[in-house]
Structures are given as C-alpha cells and as structure tokens.
Amino acid sequence: MLGKLSGWDDTIVALATPQGIGAIGVVRVSGKDAINIVNNLFPSKDLSAKPSHTLHVGMLQQKGTSIDQVVVSLFKAPSSYTGENVVEISSHGSPYVLEKIIGAITAEGARLAKPGEFTQRAFLNAKLDLTQAEAVADLISSNTEASRKHALQNIRGGFSSILKTLRDQLLSFSALIELELDFSQEDVEFADRKRLHNIIDEAQKTTADLLSSFTLGNVIKHGVQVAIIGKPNSGKSTLLNALLNENRAIVSEIAGTTRDTIEEILNIDGILFRLIDTAGIRQHTHDIIENIGIEKSLEKMSQADVVIYLFDVNEISGEELQIIIHELNEKRIHYLLVGNKIDLSTDEILAEKFSNINVLYISAGNKKNVEVLKQRLVDEVIGGNLKAESTIVSNARHYEALRLVHQSLSDIREGMDMNISGDLLSLDIRRCLHYLGEITGEITNEDQLDYIFSKFCIGK
Incomplete structure (x- = not known):
C-alpha cells in the first residue's frame, strides 16, 4: 500500500523533541535513503556497515564543516517504528544547531515530514493498525494517569484484539456461506446457522458494551465540567479554594463578591475536573456587572457534566431545598446537593431540617469532608468502571463506526430470523465487515488518513 501513495517513497526528516532550548534534541529521519543521507554527513563511521539497533558517537559535518558532536541511533528496515530505515540523531538542544542539522539533511535529498507522517508510515507498513496509531497521539497528549493507561492499553492492541476476533469470526462464516452458493445446485449447508446466532449475540453484546463506554471515554480524554452553583455567600469560592488547596478565589462576607466565573x-x-466557581444566583439585583455574572453562571450550569449545588445549611429550610431540587430535576441537571457551614449547626438540626434528602455535608472553611466530596465526584462520573485492563472507546470516529457495526449485526440477526437467502445474508455480513475494517484501517482512503494524521504533532 505504501508504494501506491504519492510521496511515500521519499525520505523524511523532522524534529522529534519539543521546540525550544533543551539539554538535547532529537532529529528523526525515515525512508529508504535515511541511512545513506546521514552517512554522507557522518564521516566518523560507515553506518551502512553497522548492524541495526546500535548507537554511534561522532561529529556531524556538512561539506567539511562540523555542526555538532552527536549520537546516531540506527534502525534498519523492517525492524523500526516506521518499518523503513530510521536514523535518530541526538544533538545538543540548541534550536540553531537542530535547524542546521535538519537543513543539512534536507540538502542531501530528504524532505520535511508532515504532521504524524512517521506514525502514518508505521500504519501503512503494517507496524500498527489504525486504532493503535490513533492511540499513539492519545498517549502523547495524555495529561492524567487514567488517560495514559487508556492510551497504552490501546497501543498494546486491547481494542484491536476485540475487533480482530469479531472480524475473524464473521469472515470465516461469510466464507462458508459463499461456499454454499458455489454448491447451490447440491443443496448443501456448510455454515452452521446456530453457531452464527451465537456469534451475532456475542458480537452485539461486545459492541453494546463498547458503545456504552464512550461516555466514560470522553471523561478520561477531555475531563469533566463541574459547575459550583448556589446563592450568594453560600461558600462557593471557599469550596473552590478548599478543593484546590490554595487561595485561588477571593473570599469575603460580602454577598456577590464573585462577579464572573472562575475556572x-x-x-x-x-x-481531570474542570471546576467552575460561578457568581451567586439570586432573583433580584440592580448591579449590572453582577447580572452579567449570573447569566454566565446559568449558562455554565447548563453546559456542566456535574453541578455542585452548594447551600448554607443555616440559611435554608427543607421546603426551600425541595423546591430547588424540583427545579434541578426539571432542567435534567446532573447534580450533587452539598450543604456547607455545618460547623455552625448540629447533627440533630440537620437531620430534622433535611430528612429524606440526600445531602453531603461539609465545612468548606474548615475543609471538613472535602475529601469525601472529591471521592463522590469521581464516583459520579466513573461509577467504579475505570480499570487499567478495560477497553474503553474515547474516539468519536470509532464510536460512529461501532454504531454502524451494531446496526449491521442487528440486520444480520433479523435476516437470519426471516430465513433470507445465503447471498443476501452474505451481503449483510460484508457490510458489517466493512464498518469493522474502517475502524482498524483495513478499509480506508488517502484523504481519511491525511485527516487523521494531520492531528498528530510533527516528528511523530
């Protein structure tokens, strides 16, 4: 497939480490001429005669002028990340030095790599399937332990193995059905319909589980929007400071101190929880700036994944709280009721005022039960479903293709129940295989690949 696409016979080069000054920088070169090109700039040794997966120290030169003393890492095809000859040059991390190295390599015939082109070549050379390639980008951009584990699980082939098992089973059965068509005059049946029923049932359950994991996948990948909502002076800014363990928001006894949202x-x-401290919501205020803040608070509440409705347990009755609960339920808002300033009340009073209402009691000022609130937030969004070995869908492209796979499986099952002919059943199975192939990359096109890999950083 690689040779059929324009530009994929070129040798490419890019900086593989971040821009800016650092102790070292790494320049990556990949392509059939990678070793020869670097060899022309590295008189210390004949790299073409050296074995793969070796390191070599020497001076990099261009036309007799030394550029830098470097370490050259040699990876010969096909035993490399891209499946091509790959050379990585580790130099001192001066941006000027790195620019000189890249300039010398392009002068020898390489071209600058496009975003994600190294990983795209790895995919085209069957070193990775498309889900694994996309997981590489996810791992690079991961910023939490959960997102790191999720991406690593997919790079290892967790998602791919599930899809491969399903695809292999359907391919095998499709081949048997098509074999029946070749012997249609003999009226023989090679494909066990009962076994196909079992395969479809299991496949539907698997795809349904993967589809339902997409909500959790979004949480892992993008984080959770949490809006802290409540009346003025209920302690929202104090709670934000307590959760962050720093004085981020201004706190005072004056109602309406927070005029804008703080994230x-x-x-x-x-x-990742994106905490939004909002302006206090009250029905009547003549302050124009505060009114704008309240409008933003209502907007953030509607956009949030979870709303913490914070109230002062000493300033509200059980009846008022029930009205608020009714309004939150009417707006279909996912919320937690958090009663603040319990240090100024007693357990007996709280039990009497808010009986039969699920309230988490805290004292934001004293940080009492703040850790309990943090755990409640985690439980609300993942429900104990986050496991290192679990396969979770976080990619919208995968989700859409899986939705089509699930529908195709339903069509196959319906066709079998209606005893449709083998040729029509084979078409249904082929359509399902097509959607599975779109996920892993067995079925794709150049434009789609360019779009997917354009989101990668240059040098990967």
Missing part, C-alpha cells in the same frame, strides 16, 4: 483544573484519581 480551575483539579486532578482527582487520574480524572
């Missing part, structure tokens, strides 16, 4: 990020158990 901060908190990592709890490997999940």
Whole structure:
C-alpha cells in the first residue's frame, strides 16, 4: 500500500523533541535513503556497515564543516517504528544547531515530514493498525494517569484484539456461506446457522458494551465540567479554594463578591475536573456587572457534566431545598446537593431540617469532608468502571463506526430470523465487515488518513 501513495517513497526528516532550548534534541529521519543521507554527513563511521539497533558517537559535518558532536541511533528496515530505515540523531538542544542539522539533511535529498507522517508510515507498513496509531497521539497528549493507561492499553492492541476476533469470526462464516452458493445446485449447508446466532449475540453484546463506554471515554480524554452553583455567600469560592488547596478565589462576607466565573483544573484519581466557581444566583439585583455574572453562571450550569449545588445549611429550610431540587430535576441537571457551614449547626438540626434528602455535608472553611466530596465526584462520573485492563472507546470516529457495526449485526440477526437467502445474508455480513475494517484501517482512503494524521504533532 505504501508504494501506491504519492510521496511515500521519499525520505523524511523532522524534529522529534519539543521546540525550544533543551539539554538535547532529537532529529528523526525515515525512508529508504535515511541511512545513506546521514552517512554522507557522518564521516566518523560507515553506518551502512553497522548492524541495526546500535548507537554511534561522532561529529556531524556538512561539506567539511562540523555542526555538532552527536549520537546516531540506527534502525534498519523492517525492524523500526516506521518499518523503513530510521536514523535518530541526538544533538545538543540548541534550536540553531537542530535547524542546521535538519537543513543539512534536507540538502542531501530528504524532505520535511508532515504532521504524524512517521506514525502514518508505521500504519501503512503494517507496524500498527489504525486504532493503535490513533492511540499513539492519545498517549502523547495524555495529561492524567487514567488517560495514559487508556492510551497504552490501546497501543498494546486491547481494542484491536476485540475487533480482530469479531472480524475473524464473521469472515470465516461469510466464507462458508459463499461456499454454499458455489454448491447451490447440491443443496448443501456448510455454515452452521446456530453457531452464527451465537456469534451475532456475542458480537452485539461486545459492541453494546463498547458503545456504552464512550461516555466514560470522553471523561478520561477531555475531563469533566463541574459547575459550583448556589446563592450568594453560600461558600462557593471557599469550596473552590478548599478543593484546590490554595487561595485561588477571593473570599469575603460580602454577598456577590464573585462577579464572573472562575475556572480551575483539579486532578482527582487520574480524572481531570474542570471546576467552575460561578457568581451567586439570586432573583433580584440592580448591579449590572453582577447580572452579567449570573447569566454566565446559568449558562455554565447548563453546559456542566456535574453541578455542585452548594447551600448554607443555616440559611435554608427543607421546603426551600425541595423546591430547588424540583427545579434541578426539571432542567435534567446532573447534580450533587452539598450543604456547607455545618460547623455552625448540629447533627440533630440537620437531620430534622433535611430528612429524606440526600445531602453531603461539609465545612468548606474548615475543609471538613472535602475529601469525601472529591471521592463522590469521581464516583459520579466513573461509577467504579475505570480499570487499567478495560477497553474503553474515547474516539468519536470509532464510536460512529461501532454504531454502524451494531446496526449491521442487528440486520444480520433479523435476516437470519426471516430465513433470507445465503447471498443476501452474505451481503449483510460484508457490510458489517466493512464498518469493522474502517475502524482498524483495513478499509480506508488517502484523504481519511491525511485527516487523521494531520492531528498528530510533527516528528511523530
């Protein structure tokens, strides 16, 4: 497939480490001429005569002028990341030095790599399937333990292995049905319909589980929006400071101190929570700036994945809280009721005022039960479903293709129940295989690949 696409016979080069000054920088070269090109700039040794997976120290030169003393890492095809000859040059991390090295390599005939082109070549050379290639980008951009584990699980082939098992079973059965068509005059049946029923049942369950994991996958990949909502002076800013363990928001006894939304990020158990401290919501205020803040608060509440409705347990009755609960339920908001300033009340009073209402009681000022609230937030969004070995869908492209796979499986099952002919059943199975192939990359096109890999960083 590689040779059929324009530009894929070129040798490419790119900086593989971040831009800016560092102790070292790495320039990556890949392609059939990678070793010869670097060899022309590396008089210290004949790299073409050296074995793969070896390191070589020497001076990199261009037309007799030394550029830098470097370490050259040699990877010969097909035993490399891309499946091609790959050379990685580790030099001192001066941006000027790195630019000189890349310039010398392009002068020898290489071209600058496009975003994700190294990984795209790895895919085209069957070193990775498309789900594994996309997981590489996810791992690079991971910023929590949960997202790291999820990406690593997919790079190892967790998602791919599930799809491969399903695809192999359907391919095998499709071949048997098509064999029946070749012997249609003999009226023989090679494909066990009962076994296909079992395969379809299991496949539907698997795809349904993967589809239902997409919500959790979004949480892992993008984090959770949490809006802290409540009346003025209920302690929202104090709670934000307590959750962050720093004085991020201004706190005072004056109602309406927070005029705008304040957003901060908190990592709890490997999940990113984007905390939004909002202006206090009250029905009547003549302050124009505060009114704008309240409008933003209502907007953030509607956009949030979880709303913490914070109230002062000393300033609200059980009846008022029931009205608020009714309004939150009407708006279909996912919320937690959090009663604040319990240090100014007693357990007996709280039990009497808020009986039969599920409230988490805290004292934000004293940080009492703040850790309990953090755990409740985690439980609300993952429900104990996050496991290192579990396969979770976080890619919208995968989700859409899986939805089509699931529908195709239903069509196959319906066709079997209606005893449709083998040729029509074979078409249904082929359509399902097509959607599975779109996920893993067995079926794709150049435009789709360019779009997927354009999201990668240059040098990977």
